[in-house]
Amino acid sequence: MKVLERNKAIELRKEGKTFNEILNEIPVSKGSLSFWLRDIILTKEQLARIKYKNDRIKKKFIEYNELRRKQSDDNKLGIVRSAMKEIDVISKRELKLIGIALYWAEGYKAHACSGVEFTNTDPGMIKLMMRWFREICGVQEAKFRIRIQIHNPADIEKVTRYWSSVTGIMPSQFTKAYLKTSPTSKRKIGNLVPYGICSIRASDINLITRIRGWIQGLVALSSSPV
Numbered sequence: 001m002k003v004l005e006r007n008k009a010i011e012l013r014k015e016g017k018t019f020n021e022i023l024n025e026i027p028v029s030k031g032s033l034s035f036w037l038r039d040i041i042l043t044k045e046q047l048a049r050i051k052y053k054n055d056r057i058k059k060k061f062i063e064y065n066e067l068r069r070k071q072s073d074d075n076k077l078g079i080v081r082s083a084m085k086e087i088d089v090i091s092k093r094e095l096k097l098i099g100i101a102l103y104w105a106e107g108y109k110a111h112a113c114s115g116v117e118f119t120n121t122d123p124g125m126i127k128l129m130m131r132w133f134r135e136i137c138g139v140q141e142a143k144f145r146i147r148i149q150i151h152n153p154a155d156i157e158k159v160t161r162y163w164s165s166v167t168g169i170m171p172s173q174f175t176k177a178y179l180k181t182s183p184t185s186k187r188k189i190g191n192l193v194p195y196g197i198c199s200i201r202a203s204d205i206n207l208i209t210r211i212r213g214w215i216q217g218l219v220a221l222s223s224s225p226v
Contacts, residue, residue: 005026005028006036008025008026009022009026009028009033009036009037010036010037010040012025012026013037013040013042014040014042014046015046016042016043016045016046016047016049016050017050018050018053018054018057019033019034019037020053020057021053092135092136095131095132095135095136096132096136096214097218098128098132099128099129099132099133099136099137100211100214100215100217100218101218102118102125102128102129102132103116103118103129103132103211103215104215104218106118106119106120106125107119107211109208109211109212109215113208114203114205114208115201115202115203115204115205115207115208116133116137116139116200116201116202116204116207116208116211117199117200117201118133118199118200119197119198119199119200120197120198121193121195121196121197121198123166123195123198126163126166126167126198126200127166127167129200130166130167130168130169130200133200133202137207137210137211139202139204139207141169142173143202143203143204144167144169144173144200144201144202145173145174145175145201145202145203146163146164146167146169146173146174146175146198146199146200146201147174147175147176147177147178147198147199147201148160148163148174148177148178148196148197148198148199149177149178149179149180149196149197149199150177150178150179150180150195150196150197151179151180151196153179155196156177159177159195159196160174160177162195163195163198166198167198167200175201177196
């Protein structure tokens, strides 16, 4: 039986059939087929046909993958848009709790500090925390100080303008940028965080003390039985 299959495979190959076309007619492993056909010499016409067929298969495969990717992206976009609609409006209480939780996770809380400091790379989170500081904490505009950390000194002006637009704070209230220019990490980190790291600061010991109290309130709530 294997001899018949081998002869049939050789005959089809000499007709200029591709491996996939032969495998569709002869149910053998691709390894066996390669072994049987290793010595077959094809004409230029046969090679051209095989290349054309293989290119068409490759093109269809790429088109199929692109279609699947687009369908996946469309599905994810639909989920995101649906989820966005679930977040209708944020009440003052919700804003207060969101800000407390974010400060608890990302804010500077050491007992030695005499003010607040919140650091992140996400402009959306920075915007939200600026709203929290303004609307919930009542921080006056003149008290805000913004500090940025970047990896390329040539980007200072561009990055300052960027974070100024995000925070709504004038560049005159930005402190000296912190430059971290390690040659081993500069390129990699610079690509991951092109606008560096932004820190919102405000000197107010009463506010940081109150925030610590809010956090303790959340701790107490999380420990309470449901």
